[in-house]
Amino acid sequence: MAMNQRIRASLPLFQKVLASDSLSSGRSTLQKINPNFISAERDYATAPAKSDKIKVPIALFGAFGNYASALYLAATKANAFEKVEAELFDLVEATKKSPTFSQFTRDPTVPADVRKKAIEDICAQAKFSDVTRNLLLIMAENGRLRYLDGITKKFSELTMAHRGEMKATVTTVIPLPPAEEKELKEALQEILGEGMTVKLEQKIDPSILGGLVVEFGQKVFDMSIKTRAKQMERFLREPVNV
DSSP states (O other): OHHHHHHHHHTTHHHHHHHOSOOOOSSOHHHHHOTTGGGHHHHHHHOOSBOSSOBOSSOOOHHHHHHHHHHHHHHHHTTOHHHHHHHHHHHHHHHHHOHHHHHHHHOTTSOHHHHHHHHHHHHHHHTOOHHHHHHHHHHHHTTOGGGHHHHHHHHHHHHHHHTTEEEEEEEESSOOOHHHHHHHHHHHHHHHOTTOEEEEEEEEOGGGOSEEEEEETTEEEEEEHHHHHHHHHHHHHSOOOO
């Protein structure tokens, strides 16, 4: 993907930024682009999940949910929520592929000015939208870059709901055969009803021993052998009435 290439190309800028002794100590970059920055962090973290004209498709809770909801409103108003989603996914992928970048986002000892300068360079090089850039600068200013993955996942829930999709995750010891995957997807689709589309994702986890675990919306259907074994163990430990 071209954007991934631009992000990877911009990573060496971190070395220059981290080694620079001439970072501006004057008025912060974020204040230059947003005179109301003092309330910006609070706006992103606690913004209500509704607007006069735009509403989030599903209610999310917690700090990640509040950030994601505010981001969804800003991206939708800018008619750029799909672009923002793609940019966030690419940036998360970059943190997975680059140990240096990942460490940078998680290191609380990096000065705020250094974080902001690096993010400015990344956004310029990758040609990120203003919505994504503003979010990242706020997170950099307040040491929240380490939460990028969690916020991105919550934002993805909103974009999927916007498109009428719902993610379902099935965990098994080995991949489901196509016929069984199709049958499971049809069963979930029947539960969901018309107007929404199930997006089924498979995960492999040998620790469940067998069976499957299905996460669907706010529900978890645990039919794994591991859970059944624990239930049997509790049953066998119960005193027997004679």
